[in-house]
Amino acid sequence: xxASDLPVRPVVGVSSCLIGAPVRYNGGHSRHRFLTDELDRHxxxxxxxxxxxxxxxxxxxxxxxxxxxxxxxxxxxxxxxxHSDDLANTADLHLKQLRRLDGYVLKNKxxxxxxxxxxxxxxxxxxxxxxxxxxxxxxxxxxxxxxxVEEQGRLSDAALREHFVERVFAHARLRGLWESDWAAxxxxxxxxxxxxxxxxxxxxxxxxxxRIVARxxxxxxxxxxxxxxxxxxxxxxxxxxxxxxxxxxxHVFGMISTLLDxxxxxxxxAGIEDYRRxxxxxxxxxxxxxxxxxAEDVTWASEQTYLRxxxxxLRLRHPVAV
Numbered sequence: 354x355x356a357s358d359l360p361v362r363p364v365v366g367v368s369s370c371l372i373g374a375p376v377r378y379n380g381g382h383s384r385h386r387f388l389t390d391e392l393d394r395h396x397x398x399x400x401x402x403x404x405x406x407x408x409x410x411x412x413x414x415x416x417x418x419x420x421x422x423x424x425x426x427x428x429x430x431x432x433x434x435x436h437s438d439d440l441a442n443t444a445d446l447h448l449k450q451l452r453r454l455d456g457y458v459l460k461n462k463x464x465x466x467x468x469x470x471x472x473x474x475x476x477x478x479x480x481x482x483x484x485x486x487x488x489x490x491x492x493x494x495x496x497x498x499x500x501x502v503e504e505q506g507r508l509s510d511a512a513l514r515e516h517f518v519e520r521v522f523a524h525a526r527l528r529g530l531w532e533s534d535w536a537a538x539x540x541x542x543x544x545x546x547x548x549x550x551x552x553x554x555x556x557x558x559x560x561x562x563x564r565i566v567a568r569x570x571x572x573x574x575x576x577x578x579x580x581x582x583x584x585x586x587x588x589x590x591x592x593x594x595x596x597x598x599x600x601x602x603x604h605v606f607g608m609i610s611t612l613l614d615x616x617x618x619x620x621x622x623a624g625i626e627d628y629r630r631x632x633x634x635x636x637x638x639x640x641x642x643x644x645x646x647x648a649e650d651v652t653w654a655s656e657q658t659y660l661r662x663x664x665x666x667l668r669l670r671h672p673v674a675v
Contacts, residue, residue, distance in 0.1 A: 360529070361526055361528060361529030362395070362396065363395070363396045363455040363525035364397045364398075365454065365456045365457065365458065365521060366400075366401060366454045366493075367398050368402065368458065369400040370382045370383045370402065371460055372384065372389050372398060372400055374402065376405045378404070378415050380411050387514065388458060395666070396521070399450055399454060401443065401447060403440045403465045403488075409436070414430050416436065417430060418464050418472065418473045419473070419475070420481055427440055427464045427487075427488045440489045441491065443489055451496065451497060451500075454497075455501070455528060456503070456520065456524060457493065457503075458503055458504070458508070459487070459490050459503070464485075464487055464488070465488055465489045466487045467486065468504045469504060469507075470484060471484075499586040499587070500524075501521050501586075510674075511674045511675050512674055512675050514669060515669040515675050519550075519669075520586075520590065521663075523547070523585075523658070524586065531582070537570050541566055541569070544562060544581075549604060549657045549658075550589070550658045551585070551589070552604070554590075554591045554592070554593050556597075558584060558587060558588020558589075559588065561584045562585055595628065598635060599626075599628065599629040602639070603625060605646070605657065606622065609649055609651050613645060613649070631673065634670060634672060634675060635675050636670040643661070
């Protein structure tokens with residue numbers, strides 16, 4: 354087994370309340386069943402509650418984002434205390450651990466952890482706008498801009514959930530490569546196995562990462578790691594589409610079509626077209642392609658991460674909406 358094949362279990366940061374810790378302001382939790390009942394079997398968690406960590410206690414007075422000349426501040430409803438800097442600094446205190454994460458799930462609507470569209474108030478409690486971001490979440494995404502980060506509320510969307518989990522497992526595989534005693538051939542093999550996955554998100558990103566790999570023998574090691582990591586994650590951060598997925602599926606089909614009889618070729622093309630039209634889930638043509646690649650021993654195609662980007666048990670490609 355070479356370095357690019359080493360299995361790596363993803364490590365995912367999470368707002369503690371989402372996996373059942375009773376640390377919310379009211380002493381409760383916000384357990385998220387997808388995280389605890391499904392994803393939990395395949396990842397290791399790094400739970401953090403910034404509000405509990407800075408000593409606000411459980412239960413505690415509610416916090417809110419308040420407009421000020423210094424930007425949005427996290428203010429206690431009880432005494433007007435400003436906790437913004439302490440909450441943001443929690444990310445810095447955990448930075449060594451955060452740098453080894455493969456993703457992060459944040460509690461939505463939280464003045465510390467909320468990622469999108471939090472309400473911002475004036476000093477009198479009047480809502481001014483809905484564009485705020487929690488203090489911890491803001492610092493986290495500033496420190497680690499390439500880290501896959503999502504709010505728990507958005508994980509209810511099948512397409513967003515699938516995209517986030519796909520990025521988490523890809524992040525873990527790349528981290529595993531860099532943490533190994535990798536050689537140039539290992540990066541070439543890693544990139545080759547991720548070809549279709551990259552193309553399905555960003556054809557330009559695939560070309561950019563390919564150019565970096567082509568220079569691996571002459572570039573400085575640290576330069577290669579930095580450039581490939583940034584380009585790889587930037588490409589996968591682009592959401593795919595039915596058209597790009599269909600093109601990737603057609604690419605695999607082209608690798609095996611000459612090995613199939615007319616009936617099997619027709620079934621495969623029909624499955625791809627049904628997916629393109631929105632009449633079938635992505636899992637249908639993927640399952641057909643995997644079956645025929647294995648049956649015909651088409652190693653290059655069967656080893657593509659695109660065909661198995663995360664554990665099958667998560668069933669994330671089954672909804673037609675993906």
